[in-house]
Amino acid sequence: MDLLQLIAVILDSTIRLSIPLICAAMAGLWSERAGVVDIGLEGKMLIAAFASAVAAFVTGSAWVGLGAGILAALALSLVHGFAAITWRGNQIVSGVAVNMLAVGLTIIFGNAWYGQGGRTPSLEGPARFGEITLPFARWAREHVPGLGLIYDEVVSGHAAPAYIALLCVFITAFTLKRTRFGLRIRAVGENPAAVDTAGISVAGLRYGAVGICGLLCGIGGTYLAVAQSAGFLPHMTAGRGFIALAAVIFANWRPWPALGAGLLFGLLDAVAIRLQGVTLPGIGLVPVEAIQALPYLMTVVLLAGFIGKATPPRASGLPYVKER
């Protein structure tokens, strides 16, 4: 395999591995920009993965699966919102609860319904999102040297939720930066009292943001179970929600850098998989674990202020108390 082909293959799997991270990172971004800290991204993606796999299996339609995944993640979002916004509970505690609930419920119901230790039956045909070949992909591969191959291998050939996810990045960036709603979301995360004084509902905006967060986690979870894999496995999110959280911090709570961080962490994952069991001259057997731990380590180092500075929204994590 020549070098270009190798790069194309690695970039292709980078995109595949980044899509759940990008979805969850956008989700976390919405929630945190509105001042609601969400460490429950992992749980919401997990329950979405489960619900989408079940719905897709039962109805035979991947799109129904996507709907079910979004609804399930939305339900957990509402639980988080109810505790964190309406009852001003501790947002971290609520996020932990969401994660635990998702892990337990998916295995219990999966096991009760299908009796395979929590797995769902494997999805086939239209129950799974197939790969979409973009126009001219085959033609470009043959006729445009270099770029054509990259276009066919990397840009084309992903499942529908992947393109939806990338579209969501664009929408998120545009909405947060250019629209009135986005401005208000950002304001409610920085200075909710000012928003309140302007006569806009703080709780309403925060519920809106938490809802969007659920929607995006739903897309990410569905991609995992119905596009990337052919069914649900217990614990299948495997920390991706937390890597997404790291991506949000890494990106300093901004959408385009969050996309970049998501792709970077996806690339690390793709390289780690590629290097599994490979012996390199001078290094020996590559310690794949070191690459896998990198996103987490980089986040710790970043948070410590050794490289750049992380500045979260000012009111993030603080319940808004009106009477003062």
Add this chain to the structure above:
Amino acid sequence: MSAVPVDLPRWADVALVPLVSVIAALFVAGLVVVGIGENPLEATALLLRGALGSAEGMGFTLYYATNFIFAGLAVAVAFHAGLFNIGGEGQATVAGIAMAIACLAFSALPGFLAAPFAILAAAAGGAAYAFIPGWLQARRGSHVVITTIMLNFVAATLIVYLLREIIGKPGSMQPETPNFPAQAVLTPMHQWLAPFGIDLPSTPLNTAFLLALMALVAVWLLIWRTRLGYAIRTVGANPRAAAYAGISPATVTMIAMAISGALAGGLAVNEALGVQHRLVLDFTAGYGFVGIAVALMGRGHPVGVGLAAMLFGVLYQGGAELSFDKPAITRDMVVVIGGVLVLFAGALDGLFRRLVASVLHSGREAA
């Protein structure tokens, strides 16, 4: 709903509110059982019989409770300093690694030194790994919640690497260390109690349980009877007031995190030194997270933590027995109950306090 804190009599605050949230959580769990088409009352009966109906069941229950006591105390101590340590899993993992290295490198130590040395190594490993986020928060301002989450994953990859490449059992495909020297491992309770004429069936319950009970007392003494405990509580209540009173919140943050991590190391002591007699992958098995539920339910007080740990011990052991009879109800039910409890006793505390208060007040008006 108002921002004014709900006024509750002390007994209601420490006993009634947690009790109500436990009952509500068990009710939700009952709904889940109904949802998968089983009878919750029958399930409860099977669960209680499995956990408490025999000496063997009791032994297993107390063995699981040991883990929950350590995990709960770890979270509770950090809570008192106003810190949320979700890194129990990672700290216990590193504690296990430190203990395994200590056991295997100093295998020639005589019996009376070997076990205490291993326990100290575990405590030191956990403390060191919790000190990092403590230091980062105190000196660099990074939030302890995020750093402990990230360090959990770092520890999880670290143990995979070490068990495969460095401290793994030679020639074994399993990710595990060789067995610890026999003089280092802890005595099972049934052997320990046999000379006293107490005859118990063989269970994993070991002397780490006594260590857990001592830890409960020690934490009580530490938090409510020492100068350091006073400093910890003051920083937790109001860091600025603490600084004004001459207490350094930064120092207290680091010390509280280190103590918290050392307590999380108890998990490794009970599991690896007490039962498995070697270090295996994933020995923490989610206990660290359930510890959050234990601490919240126990209101951070050792008595409460002890009771909550017992409850989870019963659920864990009873759940295992239950899943033999009812394969649909797996032990993951405990995670669901834990999650609901974290939600009810932690995040929705305000709701439950208000509920209890309104019931109490209406009772008073009626009287």
